[in-house]
Amino acid sequence: MNTNDKTIEKIAKAIIWSAALFVLVILTAIIAYILAKGLPILNWGFLTQIPRNMGRSGGISSTIVGTLMVTAVALVIAIPFGIGTAFYLAEYTKESWATRLMRFSAESLAGIPSIVYGLFGFIFFVISLNMKWSVLSGGLTLSFMILPTIIRTSEEAIRSVPTTYREVSFSLGATKWQTISKAVFPSALRGITNGVILSIGRCIAETAAVILTAGTALKMPTSIFSPTRTMAVHFYILAREGISMENAYGTAALLIILIFLINVVANAAVNRLMEKGR
Amino acid sequence: MAKISIKDLKFFYGSNEVIHGISLDIAANEILALIGPANSGITTLLRSINRLYELTPGARMEGEITLDGDDINASSVSITELRRKVGMVFDIPTPLPLSIFDNVAYGPRLSGNTNKQDLMVIVEKSLRLAAVWDDVKDRLSEAASSLSGGQQQRLCIARVLALEPEVILLDRPCSGLDPISTTKLEGSLEELKKDYTIVIAPHNTQQAVRVSDSVAFLLMGDLIEAGPTSEVFVTPKDTRTSDYITGRFG
Numbered sequence: 001m002n003t004n005d006k007t008i009e010k011i012a013k014a015i016i017w018s019a020a021l022f023v024l025v026i027l028t029a030i031i032a033y034i035l036a037k038g039l040p041i042l043n044w045g046f047l048t049q050i051p052r053n054m055g056r057s058g059g060i061s062s063t064i065v066g067t068l069m070v071t072a073v074a075l076v077i078a079i080p081f082g083i084g085t086a087f088y089l090a091e092y093t094k095e096s097w098a099t100r101l102m103r104f105s106a107e108s109l110a111g112i113p114s115i116v117y118g119l120f121g122f123i124f125f126v127i128s129l130n131m132k133w134s135v136l137s138g139g140l141t142l143s144f145m146i147l148p149t150i151i152r153t154s155e156e157a158i159r160s161v162p163t164t165y166r167e168v169s170f171s172l173g174a175t176k177w178q179t180i181s182k183a184v185f186p187s188a189l190r191g192i193t194n195g196v197i198l199s200i201g202r203c204i205a206e207t208a209a210v211i212l213t214a215g216t217a218l219k220m221p222t223s224i225f226s227p228t229r230t231m232a233v234h235f236y237i238l239a240r241e242g243i244s245m246e247n248a249y250g251t252a253a254l255l256i257i258l259i260f261l262i263n264v265v266a267n268a269a270v271n272r273l274m275e276k277g278r
Numbered sequence: 279m280a281k282i283s284i285k286d287l288k289f290f291y292g293s294n295e296v297i298h299g300i301s302l303d304i305a306a307n308e309i310l311a312l313i314g315p316a317n318s319g320i321t322t323l324l325r326s327i328n329r330l331y332e333l334t335p336g337a338r339m340e341g342e343i344t345l346d347g348d349d350i351n352a353s354s355v356s357i358t359e360l361r362r363k364v365g366m367v368f369d370i371p372t373p374l375p376l377s378i379f380d381n382v383a384y385g386p387r388l389s390g391n392t393n394k395q396d397l398m399v400i401v402e403k404s405l406r407l408a409a410v411w412d413d414v415k416d417r418l419s420e421a422a423s424s425l426s427g428g429q430q431q432r433l434c435i436a437r438v439l440a441l442e443p444e445v446i447l448l449d450r451p452c453s454g455l456d457p458i459s460t461t462k463l464e465g466s467l468e469e470l471k472k473d474y475t476i477v478i479a480p481h482n483t484q485q486a487v488r489v490s491d492s493v494a495f496l497l498m499g500d501l502i503e504a505g506p507t508s509e510v511f512v513t514p515k516d517t518r519t520s521d522y523i524t525g526r527f528g
Contacts, residue, residue, distance in 0.1 A: 172438070175388075
């Protein structure tokens, strides 16, 4: 290596290090700021009481329950349909205009703003199907929103499973379904889970799509037909209307903790499942 | 009667004919070596015996292959049963991302055997036959990928043996292995032929001499010569065969 090469090495290293450092500082600063403002608000009462006085006092229990219910409905719909479609595209069909159309739609849908899903959900579920503002309307709308993500990440994960696994499985007398369920799916599981975790995060953090479909009710939801307010919407309303910045930060801190916990739990679960393999 | 009988086999990838009408009989309990340079159609021939070629889009065979006198392409034949009878070992070790035990138990489980004790018996027997039991007996629940290449390949043989097949196809099974692993694997083949019919694509002609009872020489999709290994290697009838085995090409 001559001196010139060495200088270039040093400059490249400096640029890459500073980029990483910059990102690290920004990200930790945001999280630290929110946690610093929000953590002092968090206590048992905040977690277990329903909001009173528009959220000025009381807790946020009903919004936690609402968030979890809406997200659960979205996942129950989107996971089977999304992963099923991904397996169809990757394993059960040849390339044709139909698969191209499906992929093109999924890619386009992945990019559109969530408010458009909200408007669609409002017109279709809330008004046309008369589901009113409810956990169900919100969950269904969110399931449509995350479907493209789940399809695309799952299809990619399935395609990246080595062909030899399929050949070996078939050569050992497996049927197509046995090959897919026993050899391909376990190997694609990590990639599929990543897509699902990403989608859970988007559901929990979503405001525009749920505010139009699940509503903003502060009562504790009792069924999937109850209207509800999710944590992200609660945060938005508290901050936007200047009701209580303290409680808004408390909600935001809990949102961050919740998403962090879901990541940790889901990854730990996948790791346990994968322990035997690799 | 021949265990496997191949009659006028032609093979196509799309419109490209890669095997031009091969006829060959394979006797039971013998080791047949298929030798020839690259692109001779050896892998394709192996894959047509267990119909694995069907996974390749555009692949198509003509002619007839019979196993114990039955046409393997007959509509009454269950392809999963055919593949259990005709096991295959690939040119690189191909453990599935599962534990050692689960790799060997993969085939038996597919046919509905889920009894843990039964499986343990089958797994141990297969691993012993493949001469890899002593290497893995204390680590059956570990990942198969933690084994060395040679151990992995013998694991793959054990996985095929667990199917209790009648025929074993080996497609250059030693290409990724060191000499010691190769010797061990060749030793297992000698044991196995007592109970199985073996078709092997050896990774060189010396290996064919060492392990096989009979040999078939393929060149560019044609069968040039077939016969007992001792005859073909000592007194080849075709000059192309003698050129190949003396290393003048290929």
